[in-house]
Amino acid sequence: MAADPLFELANHGTAHLPLSVNGRAAYGIQGTATIAAAYDELMGNQGILQELTGHPARFFRPGTAYYDDVAVEMTRKLGILPVNFTETS
Numbered sequence: 001m002a003a004d005p006l007f008e009l010a011n012h013g014t015a016h017l018p019l020s021v022n023g024r025a026a027y028g029i030q031g032t033a034t035i036a037a038a039y040d041e042l043m044g045n046q047g048i049l050q051e052l053t054g055h056p057a058r059f060f061r062p063g064t065a066y067y068d069d070v071a072v073e074m075t076r077k078l079g080i081l082p083v084n085f086t087e088t089s
Contacts, residue, residue: 009052012060014041018066019038019066019067021033026065042074042078043078060083
């Protein structure tokens with residue numbers, strides 16, 4: 001899929017956790033609890049994707065689609081675009 005121009009592989013986190021600096025849970029899943037843990041969640045999978053595809057992922061969406069403001073800013077400062085989704089009924 002990485003070689004197909006119709007697809008773009010993006011970063012979804014190393015352990016599929018909500019991305020926070022205070023451990024906030026979402027959907028019953030405990031989030032990362034420190035800046036260091038949030039960084040590891042972002043960058044662990046970023047390294048794997050770069051190794052597999054030859055370039056860094058441009059987008060990141062955390063597990064459960066939860067970010068706190070600090071995690072969003074950290075994602076941007078690392079050069080990765082934070083993305084999300086909207087639930088519809």
